[in-house]
Amino acid sequence: MNDTARSVPEWIGATPDAQPPLRVKLRVFERHNGVCHVAKRKIRAGEPWECDHILAIINGGENRESNLAPILKDKHKAKTAADVRTKSKTAAMKAANLGLKPKSRLTHPTLKRRFDGTVVPRSQP
Numbered sequence: 333m334n335d336t337a338r339s340v341p342e343w344i345g346a347t348p349d350a351q352p353p354l355r356v357k358l359r360v361f362e363r364h365n366g367v368c369h370v371a372k373r374k375i376r377a378g379e380p381w382e383c384d385h386i387l388a389i390i391n392g393g394e395n396r397e398s399n400l401a402p403i404l405k406d407k408h409k410a411k412t413a414a415d416v417r418t419k420s421k422t423a424a425m426k427a428a429n430l431g432l433k434p435k436s437r438l439t440h441p442t443l444k445r446r447f448d449g450t451v452v453p454r455s456q457p
Contacts, residue, residue, distance in 0.1 A: 340359070342396060342397045343356040343396065343397040344395070344396040345395030348389050348395050350395060352383055352397065352400060356383075356397055357383050360383050360402060361375075361381075361402050364402050366402065367402070368403050368404045369384065369386065369402065369403055370384075370403050370404070370407040370411055371403075371407055375402060375404060379404065380404070381402050381403060381405055382402075382408050383400045384400065384401055384402070384403035384408055385399050385400060386399050386400070386401050387399055388412070388415035388419070390415060390416065390419045391415060391418055391422070
């Protein structure tokens, strides 16, 4: 009898937002020994958890099993927000390096804001 485990092909999502099936989620959980990759602690029985992209898709990660890890549900929202901040900062740095400037949101063709915070027509002194 052969003692080696049968190899299972890696799951790869058909689209970036495809959800991994239950069998893949179980493999991800077992591969990480049930440890949340953000909190770095064991996920207890009955505790809500999700599969998270270690390298977020918006930051160049792929929707595949090897890029997934268990994360506590309450930690997932904060990590996603951090991923979005990283993407925003990276995009701004890339634009600056290319000499592109974001359009100012503070200008208005007919209005201006005074130092005291009031908004008046530009024609007024």
